[in-house]
Amino acid sequence: MNPLLEVRNANLSFPTRRGLFGRGTAVPVLRDVSLRLETGQVLGIVGESGSGKSTLARLVLRLLKADSGAVLIDGQDHRDLSPRAFAAAVQPVFQDPYSSLNPKRTLAQILEMPLVLAGDFVAEERRTRVRAMLDRVGLPQRLLHSYPAQLSGGQRQRVAIARALMVRPRLLICDEPTSALDVSVQAQILQLFDELRRDFGLTCLFISHNLAVIERIADRVGVMYRGQIVEDGEGRTFFAGPQHAYSRLLLSSTLPPIPGRPLPDVARPWDAN
Amino acid sequence: MSDIALPDPRRAALRRALRHGGLIAGLAVVAAVVLLAVFAPLIAPHDPAAQNLTLRLIPPAWQEGGNPAYLLGTDHLGRDYLSRLIFGARVSLAVGLSVMVLSGLIGATLGFLGGYFGGRIDDLVMYVITVRLSMPGLLVALAVMSLLGGSLVTMITVLSLLFWDRYAVVTRTAVRQLRQADFVTAARVAGASHRWILWHEVRPNVMPQILVVATLEMAMAILSEASLSFLGLGIQPPTPSWGIMIAEARSFLFAKPYLVWMPGLAIFALVLAINLLGDGLRDVSQPEGRR
Numbered sequence: 001m002n003p004l005l006e007v008r009n010a011n012l013s014f015p016t017r018r019g020l021f022g023r024g025t026a027v028p029v030l031r032d033v034s035l036r037l038e039t040g041q042v043l044g045i046v047g048e049s050g051s052g053k054s055t056l057a058r059l060v061l062r063l064l065k066a067d068s069g070a071v072l073i074d075g076q077d078h079r080d081l082s083p084r085a086f087a088a089a090v091q092p093v094f095q096d097p098y099s100s101l102n103p104k105r106t107l108a109q110i111l112e113m114p115l116v117l118a119g120d121f122v123a124e125e126r127r128t129r130v131r132a133m134l135d136r137v138g139l140p141q142r143l144l145h146s147y148p149a150q151l152s153g154g155q156r157q158r159v160a161i162a163r164a165l166m167v168r169p170r171l172l173i174c175d176e177p178t179s180a181l182d183v184s185v186q187a188q189i190l191q192l193f194d195e196l197r198r199d200f201g202l203t204c205l206f207i208s209h210n211l212a213v214i215e216r217i218a219d220r221v222g223v224m225y226r227g228q229i230v231e232d233g234e235g236r237t238f239f240a241g242p243q244h245a246y247s248r249l250l251l252s253s254t255l256p257p258i259p260g261r262p263l264p265d266v267a268r269p270w271d272a273n
Numbered sequence: 274m275s276d277i278a279l280p281d282p283r284r285a286a287l288r289r290a291l292r293h294g295g296l297i298a299g300l301a302v303v304a305a306v307v308l309l310a311v312f313a314p315l316i317a318p319h320d321p322a323a324q325n326l327t328l329r330l331i332p333p334a335w336q337e338g339g340n341p342a343y344l345l346g347t348d349h350l351g352r353d354y355l356s357r358l359i360f361g362a363r364v365s366l367a368v369g370l371s372v373m374v375l376s377g378l379i380g381a382t383l384g385f386l387g388g389y390f391g392g393r394i395d396d397l398v399m400y401v402i403t404v405r406l407s408m409p410g411l412l413v414a415l416a417v418m419s420l421l422g423g424s425l426v427t428m429i430t431v432l433s434l435l436f437w438d439r440y441a442v443v444t445r446t447a448v449r450q451l452r453q454a455d456f457v458t459a460a461r462v463a464g465a466s467h468r469w470i471l472w473h474e475v476r477p478n479v480m481p482q483i484l485v486v487a488t489l490e491m492a493m494a495i496l497s498e499a500s501l502s503f504l505g506l507g508i509q510p511p512t513p514s515w516g517i518m519i520a521e522a523r524s525f526l527f528a529k530p531y532l533v534w535m536p537g538l539a540i541f542a543l544v545l546a547i548n549l550l551g552d553g554l555r556d557v558s559q560p561e562g563r564r
Contacts, residue, residue, distance in 0.1 A: 100455035
């Protein structure tokens, strides 16, 4: 059986700005990235800023094009899917809930949008689904006609998740969905993810630099470093004994709330070349 | 969560609008001028073009020698000045509104295209904007009008083709920022076409800025019409236009100053009112983020 998401040897580089005559050089951002995500699993991607996590998400979402390699959704190259078919299969949740909701549209309009674009729902059905989804993500019905500016960050992120789930996608791409929220709200959103995962049988590519979040939610963990996946394994095994030197550094870099613990040593001997 | 009703943003905006003195004053004056222009034939006491050489240069009714039948006096051809002022509002508003809309369409379209698509399209749009900005607007208008001859349609066309630059610059900048927003990306992934995104996601967020530019451009167009008509290159007599009225009264500036300051005051009041309206709209319509 095909995995739901498979990335095969993807390479992607960004060109540096060219002058009128000079040729720019290319900065590699993804280097030979391969991964498989089976239906029902949550794959956590961790790594420091600039390691290519978000680029990987944008590649899967077809917002960027790989220089070489392929992204397969259920065995089919995602470039071959129609916009509708792709939207029905893959949906994103973004990091910043202040930028991901249109400030000029009400929640009802925002949540209806994916259904309108999908095109096979009559107005009555759309309204019913919007109301049901509002309940499902734990937002009161009275917010239906309010604007994003009237909501808190946590509420906004619930709306963003609801919007992604409106078309019942099979794969959710979450690019740091909790990093813009404060810790207590983070916990609520993760709780919601747990519930939704159970109810919808979600498969999820979950990107975060917060290892605690990944440990909580992911079945498998991929560690990205300088555009490569340097370690990929079961979540439990990974947190028990990371293999790659960078993974160990990453794990020791977190600052648990233990008074008196010194800052970790973050030297990178393997980068000496 | 308690069941406290959230304030409806539209109603909140209306409340802010009603409390905004400048907005209300501007709106009142503009509305009054619009009503005068629309119902000019019903309101004007005389035919604005009817000459009566026996009744030349009658001063306003409150001055010595004034005639109550001619409230604001008559001009050098014995035409009722009040009626001419009322009919003159038609030209000013026609030019102001048409130029505002037409140049807005040109400028906003260019701004949307350049700002949203970026790359080569944006380079082209920027090039066109730069070319336009390098031309002195009123001088070009003068030259073209003297070549083609003045008429209302020519004037509107020429001014519309010249005054879209501010729309284009403002729209382009605003759209460029919105293009990066995650809600645009979300719509994109949900399968929305560029046209859908521009109309449903981008346009509502740019409208307030465009509206403010629109009021500025309308005031600008009205002033340009007055200037061109004053120079004899705009609306042709005997059509009453405030610019023409000032031009015709030039020779009586010292003997009959009211012939100059009355249309002057009319232009000043309308332009000021439109600017107040624009400032007010800006203050009232951009509350997102601050509450």
